[in-house]
Amino acid sequence: MTIIQLEYLLAVANCGSFSAASELCFVTQPSLSMQIKNLEEELGVILLDRSKKPVIPTDAGETVIRNAREAIKAYNYIKESVAELKGEIAGHLKLGVIPTIAPYLLHRFIPGFLARYPKVELEVKEMKTADIFKALGHDSLDAAIIAGGMCPDEIAEQELFDDRFFAYVSPLNPLYERNNVRIEDIDMKELLLLSDGHCLRDQILELCHAHRAVHSTCSFESGSLDTLMRIVDNTGGMTIIPEMALPYVPDQRKNQIKTLAKGATSRKITIAVRRTYVKSSLINALKKSIMECVSAN
Amino acid sequence: MTIIQLEYLLAVANCGSFSAASELCFVTQPSLSMQIKNLEEELGVILLDRSKKPVIPTDAGETVIRNAREAIKAYNYIKESVAELKGEIAGHLKLGVIPTIAPYLLHRFIPGFLARYPKVELEVKEMKTADIFKALGHDSLDAAIIAGGMCPDEIAEQELFDDRFFAYVSPLNPLYERNNVRIEDIDMKELLLLSDGHCLRDQILELCHAHRAVHSTCSFESGSLDTLMRIVDNTGGMTIIPEMALPYVPDQRKNQIKTLAKGATSRKITIAVRRTYVKSSLINALKKSIMECVSAN
DNA sequence: TGCAACTATAGATTATTTTGATAACTTTGC
DNA sequence: GCAAAGTTATCAAAATAATCTATAGTTGCA
Numbered sequence: 001m002t003i004i005q006l007e008y009l010l011a012v013a014n015c016g017s018f019s020a021a022s023e024l025c026f027v028t029q030p031s032l033s034m035q036i037k038n039l040e041e042e043l044g045v046i047l048l049d050r051s052k053k054p055v056i057p058t059d060a061g062e063t064v065i066r067n068a069r070e071a072i073k074a075y076n077y078i079k080e081s082v083a084e085l086k087g088e089i090a091g092h093l094k095l096g097v098i099p100t101i102a103p104y105l106l107h108r109f110i111p112g113f114l115a116r117y118p119k120v121e122l123e124v125k126e127m128k129t130a131d132i133f134k135a136l137g138h139d140s141l142d143a144a145i146i147a148g149g150m151c152p153d154e155i156a157e158q159e160l161f162d163d164r165f166f167a168y169v170s171p172l173n174p175l176y177e178r179n180n181v182r183i184e185d186i187d188m189k190e191l192l193l194l195s196d197g198h199c200l201r202d203q204i205l206e207l208c209h210a211h212r213a214v215h216s217t218c219s220f221e222s223g224s225l226d227t228l229m230r231i232v233d234n235t236g237g238m239t240i241i242p243e244m245a246l247p248y249v250p251d252q253r254k255n256q257i258k259t260l261a262k263g264a265t266s267r268k269i270t271i272a273v274r275r276t277y278v279k280s281s282l283i284n285a286l287k288k289s290i291m292e293c294v295s296a297n
Numbered sequence: 298m299t300i301i302q303l304e305y306l307l308a309v310a311n312c313g314s315f316s317a318a319s320e321l322c323f324v325t326q327p328s329l330s331m332q333i334k335n336l337e338e339e340l341g342v343i344l345l346d347r348s349k350k351p352v353i354p355t356d357a358g359e360t361v362i363r364n365a366r367e368a369i370k371a372y373n374y375i376k377e378s379v380a381e382l383k384g385e386i387a388g389h390l391k392l393g394v395i396p397t398i399a400p401y402l403l404h405r406f407i408p409g410f411l412a413r414y415p416k417v418e419l420e421v422k423e424m425k426t427a428d429i430f431k432a433l434g435h436d437s438l439d440a441a442i443i444a445g446g447m448c449p450d451e452i453a454e455q456e457l458f459d460d461r462f463f464a465y466v467s468p469l470n471p472l473y474e475r476n477n478v479r480i481e482d483i484d485m486k487e488l489l490l491l492s493d494g495h496c497l498r499d500q501i502l503e504l505c506h507a508h509r510a511v512h513s514t515c516s517f518e519s520g521s522l523d524t525l526m527r528i529v530d531n532t533g534g535m536t537i538i539p540e541m542a543l544p545y546v547p548d549q550r551k552n553q554i555k556t557l558a559k560g561a562t563s564r565k566i567t568i569a570v571r572r573t574y575v576k577s578s579l580i581n582a583l584k585k586s587i588m589e590c591v592s593a594n
Numbered sequence: 595t596g597c598a599a600c601t602a603t604a605g606a607t608t609a610t611t612t613t614g615a616t617a618a619c620t621t622t623g624c
Numbered sequence: 625g626c627a628a629a630g631t632t633a634t635c636a637a638a639a640t641a642a643t644c645t646a647t648a649g650t651t652g653c654a
Contacts (some may be wrong), residue, residue: 001300001372001375001376002299002300003299003300004642006375016600017600018600018601018602019599019600019601025640027643027644028643028644028645029600029601029602030601030602030603030643030644030645030646031604031642031643031644033601033603034602034642034643035642036605037602042377043376043379044383045379045382045383050600050601050602050650050651051651053599053651053652055600055601059382060379060382060383063378063379063382064375064378064379067371067374067375067378070371070374071368071372071374071375073371074364074367074371074372075298075366075368075371075372076369077367077368078298078300078303078361078364078365078368079340081360081361081364082340082341082342082357082360082361085342085356085357085360086341086342086357097515146624147440166606174630206534238307270303301611314631314632315631315632315633316630316631316632324611324612324613325612325613325614326612326631326632326633326634327612327613327615327634327635328611328612329635330632331612331633331634332612334633347631347632347633348620350620350621350631352631352632357622379630418616531654538607
């Protein structure tokens with residue numbers, strides 16, 4: 001039983017196919033098949049059910065895969081601890097970012113981060129929060145930038161900064177006349193929201209429901225805040241946007257931005273990592289880069 | 298960085314010598330030296346200081362060794378979990394037993410245990426409690442049978458049974474006339490004790506000190522209870538022996554055994570294992586075997 | 595039935611590990 | 625200080641293991 005065999009097994013478990021896994025591992029398919037066969041022979045159990053499409057683990061396979069993930073984590077942590085000891089900021093960092101943060105934050109810290117730590121290979125992926133938690137769980141991600149506050153136990157959060165909410169109101173909307181919008185004045189029928197699965201959507205709904213019991217359906221939904229704002233511009237509606245989106249509102253639209261009155265009208269931006277065997281030196285470097293470019297404002 | 302390299306490293310760390318480690322790993326010394334060199338090259342740090350005798354780890358080596366132990370544990374646990382899944386009671390079990398338990402318990406359960414689980418390779422070692430805790434820490438032992446109650450945090454105990462204390466009194470001693478001895482009647486000058494490091498010695502001292510503040514030096518010390526009893530027979534002294542030793546007192550000496558009056562006059566016999574990645578199926582089998590032969594009395 | 599996509603098998607090739615012999619280096623005792 | 629003993633490093637050859645290419649055998653789907 002070698003580390004390579006375990007890595008091949010995890011690759012198959014992750015992508016549900018021998019041939020796809022072999023590409024991921026940069027070997028030919030027979031090579032990978034052979035190693036998995038050897039592993040099964042040594043353990044004396046069939047680990048994968050090849051008759052199913054996609055290939056799924058057997059019960060024994062589930063157990064081995066679960067434990068193998070732990071073992072590989074501990075194994076990788078050895079190299080990591082040495083790098084940290086040497087003070088080297090190097091290695092591969094897989095970072096997830098939620099869609100309501102990515103367009104406003106990524107381009108600000110990534111150039112600086114890469115310039116400062118040239119040995120780091122950064123791989124960024126835009127993902128929704130639920131997928132991020134799953135990916136952190138089986139090491140498809142090392143860390144993620146999310147709106148915090150509802151992490152499962154096995155994920156740890158480090159707070160970066162607070163991100164206030166603002167109303168973005170169409171000139172055709174009666175609220176356009178105000179400079180400060182009260183939550184209870186918002187007409188839910190005119191509130192445009194992100195599509196399901198975006199945590200910003202849930203946060204905004206929660207914000208509104210805290211002030212009124214009505215559960216209203218929304219007239220339009222989109223996956224992108226920018227799209228949402230453009231729709232607002234051309235209808236009588238409104239939406240709620242985070243502070244980090246403000247600089248990207250065109251100047252002639254700036255007067256459509258309204259502050260929100262009182263209450264917990266903000267989200268916390270955090271870095272989420274799994275609790276065991278994190279690439280702590282890389283994460284700290286990342287945190288430093290983000291904090292610097294945020295506080296530079 | 299392969300598992301074998303890590304195992305070689307741990308072997309050197311455990312025995313302080315390349316050549317000794319190579320015997321332990323069943324390879325030649327050049328082979329082991331080469332692999333360690335490769336590991337050092339890959340990690341980019343010197344792990345072992347060869348100038349010292351015995352060879353000691355560098356600071357980086359300490360870190361790597363610590364993390365490698367964790368990784369190897371997790372790695373071994375994979376096989377173990379499969380064995381457990383298959384319901385197989387098999388594998389290698391390294392068991393430590395303290396000297397005041399070994400001669401009275403081992404021979405009773407070992408034959409039955411080995412007969413019942415023929416695939417288990419049992420390796421028993423008589424060790425003092427402090428050494429057992431250390432050995433459990435770096436996997437030189439899988440489990441141990443000890444007198445419980447003072448385990449460090451990282452060691453877990455499972456209670457087996459209670460073992461009462463009895464007085465074993467010389468016919469020449471005034472207490473010989475009694476059937477029940479009170480702790481406070483014992484003359485510390487006549488109490489023979491095991492040599493330093495035996496936990497039974499500490500337990501008895503504690504027992505006596507709880508009843509009187511005097512701190513007396515003992516006139517004689519031995520490493521074996523049997524020796525102690527033979528000395529008692531031929532002097533006017535006495536000692537304290539555990540219940541499990543009673544059947545091995547010769548019949549003509551049985552009347553030298555006296556019960557002890559009230560108080561916590563017993564020790565708890567427990568199985569100690571480290572908290573992570575234990576060979577739980579093996580341990581359970583062991584526990585079962587011991588409990589059966591103990592309750593058979 | 596036949597095509598497409600997938601996994602298994604086989605033999606040749608390449609890479610890695612181990613070995614045995616030996617050299618270089620440390621300690622220890624005299 | 626200088627052998628003698630013990631320990632680690634080096635090197636080329638042999639043994640072992642992993643990979644590749646090519647191909648055969650599956651399975652699912654039209």
